[in-house]
Each structure stands twice: as structure tokens, then as C-alpha cells.
Amino acid sequence: MTEGTRAQGPGAPRAGTALLTVLLIAMGVGPLLNYGLSATSDLLIRELGVSAGQFGLLVTVLFVSAAVSSMVIGRLADVLSIRAQLIFNYGGTVLALLVSAIGPAYWTLVVACVIVGPAQVIANPTTNRVIYSAVPAARRSGWIGVKQSGVQASQLVAGLLFPAAALWAGWSGAAAAAAVGVLALLWWSLRHIPPEDPTDWRAVRRVLADRFRRRGVSTASLPLQVWLFAAVAFFSGMGTQATNVYLPLFAVRDHGYSLLVGGLAAGLSGVVGVASRIYWGRALGAGRRPGTLLLLISTGALVGMACMAASAVWTQPALFWAGVVLHGLTVLGTNVVVNAGTMQAVDATRIGAASGTTTMGMYAGFAVGPVGMGAVVELTGGFVLGWILVGAAYAVLFGLALVMVRTGRRPAG
Template identity: 30%
Template sequence: MTHDAGSEGIINRRHSLLFRGVLISAMALPMLVFYAIGTLGPYLVDDLNVVPGWLGYLTMSSFGLAALLSLWAGPLVSRLGARQSLVLLFLLASMAYALLGLATSFTGVMLAVAVCGIAQALSNPATNLMIANSVPPHQKASVVGMKQAGVQISALFAGLSLPGIAELLGWRAALAVLIPCGLLLALVTWKVTAGDRPTAAARFSLTRPSRILALLMVIQFCAGVALSAFITFLGVYATQQGMSSVTAGSLVAVFGVMGILARVGLTPLAGRMRDASWLLLLLLVLSAVAIGVIIQTSPDRQWTLWAGTIGMGLTAVATNAVAMSMLLQDRAFGAPATSAGMLSAAFFAGFAVGPPSFGGLSTSIWGFTGAWTALVVVLVLGSIVALVLSRCRSNGWAGEVLSQPVEGK
């Protein structure tokens, strides 16, 4: 009998690890394409015969679609159920990487990357709904931080492995290795996650966010602009400063490690705070400082690029995890799946706008210095909005809870 109980405990622990692995992978696999653009950027520019600024359009195609679809992703996930949504996510990601392996033109790559945008739109609503339904309240903040760290695990994987594979087999082969991973994850998800009851009455109308959710969405938009532009052009900027492509990939890996530490460490801290808006304010201010350090980079002073990358990983990366944790702790923001979808829409909109805007500035008369400076301005704006959010929450000014559809939609 004791043996049976022990065996059951081992099975339960194994099931728990697989469950958490599914959540991490659901965040990692769709976002990996974003870090792949950053690490494989030099290879894409050479092979597709495009100027570096065009890389921003790849990010825009993915996250622009993700931002648009995120407006309806919450109701869709509620109707399908979390398990079915996660399986669909992994299948779509596998399809995207298969199309990337077959693409022979910049247009083909852009369309393949856009497919990943569909999976990205599902990731936060599906994982948040799974956590809301399956994780005890006292563990929610730590599980959110852990699953959000999956995004940075993808950065670590992209920085350490993809440039080496691309050197040997080409960038298409480097991405093609992800296809069987996605298919396997779809199967594992179906086996280890509990089937939930879909909400047949979920509405696909656009909903109006509460006032505090709207402020949080603006903050996440600013964070998305800065993060997306930073990662998309980090590899290209580093090579212009005299680094090799492999060393530039190591920068992304370091960014990933710092992001994992930040999200795993700061999200539980945010869960214990009375108002995590102050933590968001601090992170955004420090992110602006990190970009300011990067501006000082030159071929003879590359340490500032390493320092700035570490700073961005420890600060800006954690903002999305902290924001998602706030949604689960305070229902004034709205229902878990719907509010997560709307917050993701704002975050992804920032990802869509940031890289092409940065790319345009970097090729203008202001160059990279002007582009980096613009990111500092965006982060300062986000800091101001975070201060406004903290004041609103302290005064009890939540506004209407997200519930009613927008008229005419």
C-alpha cells in the first residue's frame, strides 16, 4: 500500500511537471520566431538580399496579426476551452515553422511568420484560463511568472543554438527542427491537461476595457515597442559594432537568461505587493536607463552593449509577467481570458509598431542613435502612465469592469 502511494506521488509530481512544461512551451514556441529574427537577422539579410531595416516588417507581420486577433482571442479560448486552444496553438506554430522552411522569398517568409501571429494571440488567454481553472489561488502568481519565463527560454534557445545550426545547415534548417517539437507538444498537451468545459455563450463582440485595464494596456504597448525593436535589431547593431554573428547570438542568450531570472523572481514579488503598478514604474525607468547605456556603444566600447542587454533582460522583460499577474489577482481588470486577450493585443501592437519604426529611424539621418533615443522616450511615457495607474488604484478609481460589447461592433 505504501509502495502504491509512493508511486502515485511520483506520477502526480511527473504530471505537475508536464503540466507546467506545457504552459512554458505554449509561451515559448510561438515567440521563438521573434527571437529567431533577431539572432538569424544577418543570415536573413544576406540570403534574401534585403536591407536590415526590412527585418522590422517580419516582426510587424507576426505581431500585427497577433494584436488584431487578440481582441477576439479571449472569447475564442473561452468557447474552445483551454486544452483545445493549447493544442491548436502548437499545431499552428508547427505549420508556421514548416512554411518558413519552405519559403524562398522575403514575402514568403513574411507570410509564414504571420501564421505564428495566430498562435501568439492564443498563448496568453489559453494559459491564463488554464491557470485560473487548475491552479490554487496561492500558487497563481508563481505559475504565471514561470510560464511567462517560457518567452525568455525561447530567447535563450534561439541565442545559443540557432546561429550554430544556421552556420552549418542554413537558417531554414535551423527553424525546421522546431516542427517535430510542436507536434509532440500538441500530443503531450492533450494527455496531461484536464479537459475544461467550453463556454458556449462566449461573445465575440469587442468589449470596452475598464479604465485601469486601459492604462495597463498603454503601459504594455510602450513595453512592447521597446522590447520588439531592441531584440529585432540587436544582432544587426552588434555586428555593425564589430561583433561576429555567433557572439551577437550570445547577447540574445544572455538577454534570455536575465529575463528568466526577472520573470521568475519578480512575478511572485508582484503578487505579494499591494499595488504592483509601482514595480512596473521602476522596471520601465530602469529599462530607459539600460537603453541609454546602449547608446554609448562603439566598436572600441562593446561592454556597454552587454551591460544594456543585461539591464533590459532584468527589467523590461518582467513587465508583461507582472501585468499578467495583476490581471489574475484583481478582477477589476476583467475576466481572465478576455482581459489577457486585450492586454496581449496592446502588447503585440507595440511589437508590431516598434521594429518598423525603429528600422525607419535607424536608416534616416538620425541613425541608430536617434532610434535608441526614441525608445528611451517611449519608456519614459510608459513610466508616466504607470504612475497614473498607481494613483488611480490607490484612489479606488477602477472604472467600469470589462463586460459590455462596444456599440456597433
């Protein structure tokens, strides 16, 4: 069966606006907790009486939970129905938000972060699988760009709403309100996915049994490109989350902005990130090679970190806002390139396993970045060295892009 036939088969979802909106929302609900924590970081640090390093550990716990579960979640995404995956994604997010609303206390936030990790990680394999089965090959990159922008739309919503809600009703009120909103989105999303076959629970049990016995689809069978994309996801993820988590705190502490303006900075980065992800997706759809786009992304990301570090040294607000915009324009688009490239590298039977592998790399980077930045801030009392180290991660990303460009030019065989 050809890709075009598969995309248009009688059991495939309809590739329309409603389905694309469902995919965008599915990508956005999972990160609401971590973006909400980041946007209200200064308030929570003072309320909980914790250090910046301890606060960064919260997000690290979240992403460790996601990374550990990503491989088995990727395999489950190949056998669970889309309806079941959406309930897992949205439902896990609701549970995590409600647990975080208890107190708030540091331990409840830790438990919430553990819960939301697997719920967040399933979004990528789920949405990739839908696009692979429902969308003609020529349109997939564009769809990936739009659905990945859901993550930055979540960053925008959290950056604008969580600080205001937390100042009015405290963190507990903000988290509870977000949980109600996610439940409403789940109701809408389930009404806009087409009929499908129910989940084959025997296949689910086989996947879980094989995973516990260290069997199943071997990752050794995945092509080199998938492992390169996993490395790209790791180093870009380190810098992305170190910046996302500490950007509002940096705005408040080093530049003297209010909590609302700190959240606005994160929101602005998210707005730019939405547009950039759509742009990078369209560039891929127009035939640009992933390695070439990653060279552009990593170069811009390096300039952005230079602006961040310089703004801290010379207290220049213009450089700070330039760094915010460059962060959104460049590295926030990396995941579009990774997902589209991964989809091109494997066939339909391995899309979940391949997505799980690259997702594991991404979440491992997400876990390392915030705790590393938090430790640096604790040790040095500032952010300059942290931004320099993020720039070093982007330099490695530049090197990986060069490798991808060179391997892409080699003749077959």
C-alpha cells in the same frame, strides 16, 4: 463560488509541476519564429538581399497579425477546451516554421509571419485561464512569473541554436528542425493536461458570430485598470521588440561581433529575462503593487537604453553588455505585472476578454517597435537615435506607472 473553490473544483486541472511546465512551453513555442529570425538577422539580410528596414517589416507583419486577431482569440479562449487551444498554438507555429523553410524567400517569411500571429497570441489567454481555474489566488502571481518566463526561455533557445543551425544547414534546415521539435513538445504537452469537457462548438460559433456582428462582451465594461495595463503593454512592447529584433544585428554591425555572439547576446538577455520574470512574479505574490513594480522596471529600462546608446557612440562593449543585462532584468518582466494585474482586476467570466485587450496592446506595440527601429536605422545609418526613441517609450511607461500608483492610492468610491 469563491476563488478557492473554483481553483480546487472537480473539473479543474491539477496545479502541479507537469501542468506548470506545459504552460511554460505553451508561452515559448509561439515566439520561436520571430526570435529565430532575429538571431539570424545578419545572415538572412545578406541571403535575401533586403534592407534592415525590410527585415524589421517581417516582425511588424507578424505582430500586426497578432494584434488584429487578439480580441476574438481572447473571447475564444473562454470557450475552447485547453486541448484545442494547445493544438491551435503549437500547430500554427509548426505550420509557420514549415512555410518559412520554403526557399527561403522574403514572401514565404511574410506568409509565415501572418500565420504565426494568431497562434502566438492565444498563449496568453489560454495560460491565464488555466491559472485562474487551477491555482489558488495566493499562488497565481508566482505561476504567472514562471509561465511568462517561457517566452524568454524561447529567446534563449533561439539565440543559441538558430544561428548555429543556420550556419550549418541554412535557414530552411533550422526552421524545419524547430518544427519537428515543436511537434514533439505538443505530443508531450497533450499527455500532461488532465481530462476535461470537450469544446462546446455552439459556443464557439456564437462567439464568432457576435464578433462579426460587432456584438458580444463589450470592452467598455472592462475596468480602468485593464486599459492602463493595455497602455503599459503597448509602450513596453514597442521597446521590447525593437530591442529583441535588432539586438543581434546591432552586436554584429556596431560592435563587430560574429553571428554566433550576436545570438548569444539575445540568449543572455533571455536567460536574465527568465530569472527576472520569476522574481517580478514573486514580488507581486508578496503583495507589491503593480504600479510600484512598473516604476522600478521603467527606471531600469531607461538606464539600459542609455547604456545601449552610449555603447554605440563610444563603441564600448562593456556598456553594450550592461544594456543587454538591464533589458532582461527590467522590461522583459513587464508582461508578468500586466498579466497578474489584469487577473486581479476582473472576474472569471471576463478573464479572456481582458487578457485579449491587454494582449492587443502588447502586440500593437510589438508591431510598431521593429518597423520604427528599422526605419530609423535606414534613415540614420546607425542605431543611436533608435535607442533614444526606445528610451522615450520607456519614459512614457514611467509616466503610466505613476498614474497607476496614484489611482491605486485613491479611496474606493
